[in-house]
Structure formats: C-alpha cells, structure tokens
Amino acid sequence: MKLELRGITKRFGALVANDHIDLTVNPGEILGLLGENGAGKSTLMNVLYGLYQADEGEILLDNEVQHFSGPGDAMHAGIGMVHQHFMLIPVFTVAENVMLGHEQTGFAGRLDVAAARAQVRKISEAFGFDLDPDAIVGDLPVGVQQRVEIIKALSRDAKVLVFDEPTAVLTPQETDELMTIMRQLKQGGTSIVFITHKLREVRAVADRISVIRLGKVVGEAEPTATNTELASLMVGRAVELTVQKGPAKTRGRAFAVENLSVVDARDQVVVDRVSFDVRAGEILAIAGVQGNGQTELTEAIMGLQERVSGSITLDGQSLRHLSVQKVLDAGVGFIPEDRTEDGVVSEFTIAENLMLDRSYSKPFVKAGSLQRNYLAAFAEEKIAEFDIRAQSIDTHAGRLSGGNQQKVVLARELSRDLRLFVAAQPTRGLDVGSIEFVHERIIATRDAGIPVIVVSTELDEVVALADRIAVMYGGRIVGIVPGDTPRDVLGLMMAGEAPEQGAAA
Amino acid sequence: MTDSQISRSGPSVVENHLAEPGQGPTLPVEPEESGRWSAALREIVAGNIVLSVLSVVLALVAGAVLIAATNDDVQESAGYFFARPGDMVMAILSSVGGAYSALFQGAVYNFRRPDFFDAIRPLTDTLTYATPLIAGGLGVALAFRVGLFNIGGRGQMLVAAAAAGWIAFSWDLPFGVHMLVALIAGVTAGAIWGGVVGLLKARTGAHEVIVTIMLNYVAFYLISYLLRTPVLGTPGSNNPKSPASKETAVFFELLGSKYNLHFGFIIVIAATVFVWWLLNRSSMGFRFRAVGENPAAARVAGINVNRVYVAAMLFSGGLLGLAGVNQVLGTTTSGFGAGVDAGIGFDAITVALLGRSRPWGVFVAGILFGAFKAGGFSMQAAEGVPIDIVVVVQSLIVLFIAAPPLVRAIFRIPAPLERTARPRKKAVAQ
C-alpha cells in the first residue's frame, strides 16, 4: 500500500510541531525518518495514526484521501504502529492484547480466545517467533513485548507499519533481529516507516531516508549517504560536538563501590555485584542500553533504593544505610535521569527549585523559617551564572524549556560543596546548545578535582566525556575500559560480551 | 566528523509530550512567551474570584428552583397557571424571596429587631458556626497541599471531642488551665487519629482516602461504645451522652452572654495565621508543598516523603481535632453524643475546596458556609424550608467551583488562553 502525506501541519498553541510535511512511502519500501529529539517525528506519526488531528494537510493511502478521527480509523485503513512506549496491557495475556479492539466473539459477546491464540501462533510461526499466547505480557522481556506489538499490528492486516524509535530499549542483537524482521515484512509487501535518531540503523535498513528538523522535512537522502551528510542535515549545521577536554589530572581514589547489588520491587536482581571506583578529577562514564541496571545503580548510590547490599564509600566514609538527605550532605551532587519527574517541581518557581534539596538547614532556612531574601539573591546570581533564560526567578519551572530546566537542576547541584557528582542522562532530550553547556559544566567539575560519574545510554556522549568507561549489561559491569576504546568494542560490550583484553583500566 | 558525534541525545522522551509549552523546536520565542504567560496567569487569578462568585450564584439559583418547585402555593397556582399566570410568578417570588431573606436575616442582620445589638446577633452566630468549619477546612486544605485527601475529618473530630470532652467533664483544674489542657488533649487526639493514616500510607502505601473513610466509622463505633460505658457516659443514664463540660474548661464568650461567639473564634484566627506561615514561610511547609506537587522530585532532593506524609496528617488531624474541640468546649457544652461532629468533617472538605486550599481562602469560605448554616436554621424556623437545602447549595457550589469550564459555558465566558484541561492534582491544590 502506498502512503502519502501532503502538507501536514500540526500546532500546539504557539508551537508548530509539524510544518507542511510531505512524505511518500511506496509498497514494499522502508522509509527511514530521521531527526533529533523534538524534531516532530512522533507528532507526525501520531497524526498519521489518528491520535492527533492535523490542522492542515491530508493523508492518502493508495491515492485516496483518508479522514482519521481516531486510531480505529487508521487501523481500519491498514496502518499499524509499533509504539516507542509499548501500548500493551501488562496484566493481559499475549492473546488478549492481540485481540483487544477487534475481538472475535461467540454467543452473547463471549470472547473467542481460541481464535486469538491461533492467530498469535500463525503470525509467530511465519516470523519464527517463539511466543506463548497465554503468557502474561508484563512477565515478558522487552524484546519479546515488542514482537507482541508487531503481531498486534499484523493481526489487523496492517499494510503500512510504523516503527517509532523501536531500538531505544533493545540490545544490539535484538536490534539486528528487529531489522531482519523489518526486511521480512518488506519482502511481504508491507510499507514501513522507521523512525529513529540513530544514523547507523537507518542506513542499515532503509531504502530511502527523509530527514526532519524543527518540524520540517529538510532533505531526502539515499542510504549510501555518509553519516556526516545525514548528521548535518539532522542538526542543521555542521556541528563540532566533541567537547574541548584536556587530559584528566587525577588524584587518588575518591569514590568506590564494591559488590553492590540491588533487588527491585519485583524481586529481580537489577544490579548484580557491581564494583568500580572513581578517582578525584576523572569522569567515569557508565554506558549501556537503557534498562540494564544503570538507573538502579545511581539510585542505590543516592540512597533511593531500598534493597541494597555491598559497600559504597566516598573519601573513606560509607554511604550505605544513609538517607538521601545524608548522602546529599556528604557532598554528592545528583542529576536525575528523568528531569520533569525527578529533577524539578514544575509548580515551584525557579528560586524554589534552586533550594529544593537544601530545605533542612542554613543558609536557606533559619529557625524553621525560609530566608526569602537570601534565596532571591542566590537565585538571581544563579540565573546569570548558568544562563537560565526566564523572565524572573519567580517563573514556574514548568514553563521553562527542557534545556533551561536542566540548567536549574545543574545550578542547584553544582552550587553545593561537592565531593562527588553523579549525572544520569544529563542531556537527554535537550537541544544542541544546552547539550554543549551541560557538557562544559561537567568537564569543568572534573577539572575542579571532583570525581564525576556520567550515566548515558548514548555512546556518543560517553565517548565525548569519559576518561574511563564502565559498560553495564544485565545488571553487571561487563568491563571497565579506557575512554578511547573503539566503538565497536563498546558495542559488543553493551551486548554483554566481555572485552578480550580484559577489564584493565 | 563521525556519525557518533551527532546522535547524542537520548531516546525521544520529549517528543511524545510536545504539548508542554516551550519544550521543543520553538525555543527562540521564549521571552515573549513568558510575558504572555504571566498575563494569562493574572487573568486566571482574576477569573478565579469571578468564577467563585458565579458558582455561588448558580448554586443559589438551583436552590431557588428547588424551593419554588416544592412550595405548596407555587404548586397550587401552577394548577391554574394558564388562567392566572401572575399568581404563580408571585408565589415563586414570595417563596424564594421569603426563604432567602430569612436566610440573610438569620445569617447577617435581622431587620426586624429594633436594637442594633440585637439585630447584629445573627452575624455573630455566623462566626460561631464558621469557627469549626474554618478549623476543619484548614486541616483538609493542609492535607490537600501535600497531595493527601483527608476524608477522615469525622473520625478525627470525634476522637478529639471525646478526649477534650473527657478532660472537660472529669478533671478539676483552674479556669483557663482546664480549657488549655482540654484543648491540647483534643488536638493531640485528632492529630494521632490523623497521624495513623499518614503512618499507614508511609509504611504500607495504604491509600489515605480508604483508610480515612474506614477510620471514621471505627471512631464512631468506638465513641458510641465508650458513651455506653462509664468512661464517657453519664452515670445513671441510659442515654449515650456524656456529662456536661465543666465551666472551667468551656470557651469563654467574647462579646458577653448575649452572643454565642466564643474564644474558639480567636483560636481559629490564630490557626489560620499559623497555617499560612507554615505553608508559605516555613521550611517544613516548603517540603509539604514540594511533596504535594511532585513527590518523586522531592524524594530525590532528599526530602523524606514518608515523614512529610506523617507530619502533614498529624497537622491535618490536629486542625480537625481543633474543630472537634470547638464542638465540646464551644457549641455543645452540655454533654455530647456520637453525633457531636455534626457533619463538619465533610463540610470541611467543601470549605477547603471553595477556599482553594489557601489558608485565608478557607477562612472566607468557612464564614460563608457558617452564614449558610446560621441562616439555614432561621429559614427552617421562619419559612419551613428544610435546612437540607443548605447542604444542596453548598455541594453545588463545590461542584461548580471544581469545573470552571462548566460555569464558563453557562455564563458564556471565554476561556482564558488554552490549558482548560488541568491534570488531577491541580483541581485539588490550586
């Protein structure tokens, strides 16, 4: 089926998320839709899928104009979607998830579960999946859940299949398997839109590439185009993203983690006997695919995890069994990975956010009373120092852009006397300018002689910042390698393979 | 340059939430945007008061319809409406007018009394009725600001009333001291009854709405039982009612024996000031609000969320306890039964909502509902309109307040710039 988008425009208030976008996907073709975060890719696909209504423009399938008032219409017309955040109901079985929305029923609306099971088996076999139709989806590994999403779309006879950032949660192997599946689908005549911001992947599998930036299609490219060409299209200027960084001047071992394990609420061991140390004045990057225990590791360091074993020491002082407050008091600065959820209180002003983790003692609090004048002066100073663009210190944090919110968090954490700095996904979802700013600050912190831990799922960020790299997989550290380790080695490590030369760094 | 140097930001988390203003490609316009936003903000604040007033008006109109529809004269004249429509209009006007003027005269100023000091008595009654409503409203509002829904006002009031009442009738202490001890005991009892809820939430994650509802009944049956025993009951009486509070413990009258207004009102003013300071000027209040707005971020910032829940429920329970103490030391000093809470625990929720969980807003809302109560009794006596109408009007006010788009639609007021659908917490805490 041929899909065509003509002049799609979607606005959110003053924000133009999609600006007259034109796209065509031919039957049996994989179109790579490449763009930075926030470029408007997901919005476009949500328009295509009927989740959003376009303000202007039209969608054509096999040259017929479509009107989707909801996902039901889009599905009916033959469009299927594999969502970035899986649209699966965790407590339902695979068969129930697949049949939901187009259930076959018997007498008096009774569900025909057998038919759904048969359908799941049929499609699974066609693609060589090994999938139990009666398994509870919430118990399945992520890669398998994604296959359930694919089966869900195929069971509705999708002729156009949209994959929205499908590899974000996959290991390299799982990514390869997914690509094989995509090629298989293409052979069968399915048209595919593959949304991603990862150049390698799109070049490996796409027949054609469209690049989208600031809500507009800025260019088309063949998969043979070089990374540099694609990259400059995607970010709009030839960017020099390697941060200027001198060699690390390290001093002694400052922070050490030994045999650290974390068990989560589902009784899963999510961090498994992890050991590493960080010297004063160096950046240790913790790399790995999302969900391999990095989040829980940083949370364990911060005292945010309950079931922890092993030891955590900072300058000889144990951080185990300390409350979050005590950990912060010990001089640990922390950038949480989910900024809007854990970093700022959106209904609080910038000033209030700047004292969020210092509400227990001087200088912001005296005798249980807030020192409002002190806070105001402090906030004015930090707004200037960290280039936070806002009308005033009383602007609510929720009104700021992601970059400015992150600067608020950064300002808050870096204005304390630090003995360790932990930054989890510090630039996730930020614009290029803010990324540079954050990176500069992180390096400046290192150069001030503070041990720094940067957790990132982005290999590029890891390579740009790290003096040493620890790669996590399945809750364990696969190896700790020097910062200049080749990416293909790192890639293998992220898939769980120990480096050949051993963990010597 | 290699490909790796570009694709550096993480998986697109932001894109899915493009609706958030300012997050996305259109960064350069920000200064203008924030200017527009503050203008919009001002509009909303200004609109809030207008909407509150309109909500009250709407509710009163709905009440008027009920009064008119159930009035005998109106029904009678409706029978021959086409013969003499004027009769029905007159009947409606007289029934509604009579009821609402009785309400006003019972709540504010009684024109039929020649003497000003007699005529103004209803206003002091209003303040007397408002006293426990404000105390309770503050308690519910404080919990709201921490993101907790305290429906347990009834239980907290009952245990507080029992504790304060027990000290008031069974202890012998000098004037003033007795009152103070009873007050402290009552507030403490309410605080503990509320604190248990916070503790259960902190320790086990038990939802406070369910626990508070259930504890209301536990308290009710507990107090009912105690009233049948010598602990709280009157010796030699089968009536499940306590002995009268001793004079030394009772709140003294503020304006002399002619008026009912008592010392409790002063305490409640002090409580309002205290809650205002607590929420807006103290470090504990800062943590309360942080947890109320975003518990996850508060936790990451080292705020002990569980401790905040317990502390907030202690304060909230204590304030509702104050409302309970008011009942036994101020309103029903002649001995109390298991219904001593008089529904104030639930009224407090409506007061907090009408006051938008701001301390002084609650104060004003409490006085308004106090006026409804005072006026309602005189309306029932003078016009025979059941006092339940006041409950109807009050709950309608809250429903209208909670749904600004509805009120706007009725009065055809344009919505203030976008964002009409507000997420869950805002409806409570804003």
Next chain:
Amino acid sequence: MTDTAQRTPAAPHKDINTGPVQRSWKAPIALGVFALLAVILFMGFGRAGESTLTLSARADSIQLVPLVLPTLATCYIIAAVLVAIAVAATLMVRRGTRVPLWLTTVFSILLLLGFLVWASAGANLPIPGLLAGSLGLAVPLIFGALGGVISERVGVVNIAIEGQLLAGAFSSALVASVTGSPIIGLVAAMVSGVLVSFVLAAFAIKYVVDQVIVGVVLNVLVSGLTGFLFSQLLSPNSDALNSPPRFNEIAIPLLSEIPIIGHVFFRQTLIVYLMYLAVACVYVGLFHTKWGLRLRAVGEHPQAADTVGINVGSTRFWNVSLAGAIAGLGGAFFTLGSVGAFGKDMTAGAGFIALAAVIFGRWDPIRATLAALLFGFASNLQGVLNIIGSPVPSEFMLMLPYLVTIFAVAGLVGKSRPPAASGKPYIKS
C-alpha cells in the same frame, strides 16, 4: 500480580539467579494469632452451660433437630483443633510448601463455630434466621460493590456508591408509591443511580475534576437533596408518596426445601434473585466477553486501549452509568425489599461498606460479593448476639468491616492491587 511491570517496560529479565522464592509467613502468623485469640477467649473467658443452635426455621418442611452442645467442652475442643492447624501451617511453610486454601477455610469455619457456641452459652441461636438476616443486610452491599467493581475496573474511582444507593432508595420509594408498582419503582431506582453516575462521569471525564472530590460531594448532594425532598414532600404526604408496595417472596420449588440454606437463599424477593443474576453476569461479562476485555483495558492502560481504537471517554462514561444503575438497584432493596418506606439518610454508610467490599474483594466481582456477605454476616451477628445477650459489645462487631478493610489496604491481609489507571483521568492532547 506484576504491578511494577507497566512502569518499567525497559527492565529486561535478568538471567541472574534470584535466589529461593521467599517463603510467606503471613498465613501461619495470622492463623497463630487467631488461634491464640481463640484460646484466650474460649479458655480464659470460658462460659459454662449449653449452647443451642437451631438449624431449621418453623416453616421448613424438613425439620432438623437443634444442635445442643456443651459450651465449655466444645470450645476447648475447637481451640485445640485451631492450635493444631496453626502448628501444621507453620510446619508446612518451614518445609517450603504453601498453606492450602482448604485448611484456612476449615480454620475460619471452626473459629466462627467456636465463637458462635461460646457467645450463645445458655441461649438459643437460630442459624437460619442469622443467615437470612445476613443476606438481607448484604444485598444492597453486593449491588453497591458490583457497581464499585465495574466503575473502578474501567478507571473511575467510585466514592459515590453511598449516594447512588440513597438516590435509588428514595426514587424507588417515591415512584413505587405513586404508581403502585414495585417493578416501576425498581426501574426508577436504576434511573436515579444512573443520574448520579452521569454527574460523576461528566465531572470526572469531561471536566477532569478529581474523582474522589466529585464522589464525596455527590454523596453530600444526594443526602441533602433526598433529605430536602423527604421533609418537604414525602413526610407531609407519606400515605401517597412514601408507602411503596413491597415485593413478595417467591419460593423456588425444590431449591427452597434444602435444609438450612434453602429457605435463606431461595425463598426471597425478586431483588435478591436479580442480585444473583447480576453477580453472575458481571463476573462472566468482565472476564469472558468483549465488553469486559475492553472495560478492563481502559481501566488498566487507557492509552493502549485508545491506540487500538477503543473510545476511552465513552467506554468510561457508559460503564460508570451502568455501575450507577446496579448500585441504584441496591438502593431499591432498602425501600422495596426490607424497610418498606424511605427514611432520611437510611443507607447509613452502606455505600462505604460496599466500597470496603470492593477493596477487600480485590476488585473482583465474586470476591467482592463474598466480602459483602461477610460484612453483612458480621453486622447481623451483632444484632442477633445483642438479642440473646452476648458479652461482646455490638460496636466492635460493627467496626469489623472497616477494620478488616484497613488491614487489607495496608497489605496485612492479602495484597490488593487496584486497576492501574483507576482514578486517573485520561487526557488526550
């Protein structure tokens, strides 16, 4: 139940040994505590005399001989068996096996029997009457709980059950009195329950008002409205407006002749039979039909439901309305089934007990029904014991449902997990 599953889709399953499955000591501890309580009560406060348990009602065609038991001896034996079961459970857990359900069931029945024998020392306890009364008290609770289950399963917290019951009670009394037909009264009860639901649904879904707030306010509103109309209209004209005809009992042939339970369950009014039907329908519907699958999907993950073309808003709206209709039926039982006339605030917190049953029944229609029956039994037992003069203060029996629910939500009794999206409005951009 995997309540964290949906929050961390990114967590891959680890091939790490997670260690031995944790043994749950909850069951033996609970059994031990209750056995100890039984020992203290039955032995420490042993009561002499004989306990008579009457097993047949006078109208039964098959008459069973009343059970006469020596109180002290029976209590001693039962206490000993209870202790033995608790010890057995401890041994089982130590060996790594789970405590079977039948054992806890036997334990509970014995404990209950022991308590009845102990409490009725020197008196006569009519078992069929006790059961019939319990069912009577449980009927509105069951209807209310079914309404609650549906509403919460579709994602709307229903605190307004109390209001729906009260509205149903009021309008069924009024309409049945005016029309002279209890059937029409029943329909009116459903309609008024739906009306309350409409307000709940409109405010919760369209205006995105906090569902708990709407629920609480609705209860107050319905109480005020029915109270106002009652004082203004019903009490002055109670002959014309508040004397509804009541349903007659219908005995089902054969079934109603079963000893002990036949009379209780199968010589009942239409409303009770409707209740049986409703429980069955809701259970089958919820778990075995398209309607139920979609309803649960919307309550668990509305966005996922939306992406497969299910209209979240209307699914919620109509199912909350349906929940109101069912709860309204429960209200009708107060006026057309038991009392026979409307009284101010006559539901007296039954809606909150129904809510408790929903939670204690873990949002499952069958379990919620059983919970409602248990709560009905507890409050009726209290009444019966009061009459035969038992040493337990009635207030503590009445407190039981509420205390049990607090224990349940605190995770001390089982684990209750609400539908994931319950109480959360679904806002589409």
